[in-house]
Amino acid sequence: MTDDSHGTSDELWRWLLGGLAGGAVVLGLLVAAYAIGYHRGQNSTTETIAVTTTSRSTTTTSKPKGLGPVHVTPALVARGKALYTSDGCSACHSLSGAAGAGPTFKGLAGGTTTLTTGQSVAADDAYLQRSIADPDAQIVKGYRQGIMTPAVAALGLGAKPSDIRALVAFIKSQR
Ligand code: HEC
Missing domain, CATH: 1.20.5 (Single alpha-helices involved in coiled-coils or other helix-helix interfaces)
Incomplete structure (x- = not known):
């Protein structure tokens, strides 16, 4: 039990x-x-x-939009290179280091640009994007405003962020 x-x-x-x-x-x-x-x-x-x-x-932000960082890929650089020619940038911007109607693209990205105001700015992605979308916003020392703007106005680059990114990638590839 x-x-x-x-x-x-x-x-x-x-x-x-x-x-x-x-x-x-x-x-x-x-x-x-x-x-x-x-x-x-x-x-x-x-x-x-x-x-x-x-x-x-x-x-x-006013007209020049921050498009974010541009990652350099071979495909983007190739597109930018084609635009550099077809958009007419090549007429004023050399790749050799020689100054033309505009500053050379050689060694531009990642360096420092001195503006007509005497201010030094880093030529980073945002600066390059702005320089292309709104060229007269900041003028490089030794150059005049009103040269690039009319030359690129017809391209309507301000409304083509992907073209601007490709051009920036191309400029970044020009060491
Ligand atoms: C008619 C000549 C001309 C053409 C075409 C032209 N630019 Fe420019 N560009 C200039 C001049 C002049 C400056 C310097 C004045 C300024 O800062 O806007 C300049 C400045 C720049 C800068 C800043 C350079 C620096 O040293 O800080 C960039 C980036 C640039 N251009 C990109 C382009 C691209 C991309 C194209 C093609 C879509 C283009 N440009 C077409 C004349 C031109």
């Missing part, structure tokens, strides 16, 4: 412990799933905010 009752309570204990362990696992999974879901939710919220801020700053 005592043996029997022992057996029953043992089984009961096992059943209870099993139930508890099982419950704990399920609860753990639920908590984990919730935590992951919560983090996902948080991330997407941050992304949405980032996107909103970017589009806002794009609208507030």
